[in-house]
Amino acid sequence: MRVHRSAHVRNFTVLPNTLLQDRRLTFTARGLLADLLSRPDGRREDGRHMADTSPQGRGAVRRALKELTQAGYYRVDVVRMPDGTVRSEAHVYDTPQPPAPGLPRPAPGEPAIGPAGTPPIKNRHQETSHPARQTDEPAADTGEASDRPGEPEEAPRTGQASPALPDGQIREAVATLLRVIRPEPRLHLGEAEARELAPLVTPWLQRGATTADLAQALLHGLPTPLHSPVGVLRHRLRHKLPPAPAPQQAPGPRYAECAECHDPLPQPGICTGCAGLGRPRPKPLAGGATSVATTGAARAREALRTRTRPPAGPRATRPFCPA
Secondary structure (H helix, E strand, O other): OOOOOOOOOOOOOOOOHHHHOOOOOOHHHHHHHHHHHOOOOOOOOOHHHHHHOOOOOHHHHHHHHHHHHHHOOEEEEEEEOOOOOEEEEEEEOOOOOOOOOOOOOOOOOOOOOOOOOOOOOOOOOOOOOOOOOOOOOOOOOOOOOOOOOOOOOEOOOOOOEOOOOOHHHHHHHHHHHHHHHOOOHHHOOOHHHHHHHHHHHHHHHHOOOOHHHHHHHHHOOOOOOOOOHHHHHHHHHHHOOOOOOOOOOOOOOOOEEEOOOOOEEOOOEOOHHHHOOOOOOOOOOOOOHHHHHHHHHHHHHHHHHHHHOOOOOOOOOOOOOOO
8 A cells, every 4th residue: 555645734634643543433433533623623513513514424423423432532511601501512632531530431330139120128117208198187179170080079168078979860960961962972981981070960950950051061162172071071060050040039928808899908808998997988889980980071071161151140341441
């Protein structure tokens, strides 16, 4: 092999032969190291930019940098700046450098004692890091629903659990809920999930809600996509519950009529006027309302005639007044 060298005056780099002839490195790693040493000091260079500006891919560049790091030619330090920001600085050497003190290179460890896969033995007398909550202290009301299916949820903002429902009410609530959500395939529920929502359906039935009312509240305006059918139904059953019907007021007192004059009375019997205990009532005219109207009309006509009739006797003369 004959080597031909040229005399360079500028734009050249001097490299030691030990670096270029290091057989621990692949030719890719040695070529990448020579390229990095030819760059000016302070240049920003990362693996992505190296791979994008060369025919080789990012995997080859990453493996070459790993070889240079293990051989001591390449190191990346994380430096915290005075303003609190963190940046990484890469250092390239033309001679191998020893590892930093206090940071040994990873190496395979010694085999553990005992067969592989043996589970660790639990120390039952060791104090737990999270002590269990005392039973005499009331549990904090977080407002979250129980995660166990089939268990009734706690009553909100009260320290008492909701009473257990009879089997007949649970079956009726489950059947009603499954009948309502049947037209919507996205709200497909199982038997256990329907029994979990049964305590929330029962108040609707007790307040007189029909299947049409439940369908209007549960099926309209569903989100897209629908991730948790049980969660959506639980939320709507709670927040769209119709108000309890107002108690019916007792009807007012019913009045009776007097047996004689048919005037209203608070209780059956005769009024004081008919009983002779008060002012005597005028007797009704014979003929009823027709005679009363006829008599009144006759009196009105007679009064009009009296006012328009001229006075009887000689005609009054006006006295003469001389001018």
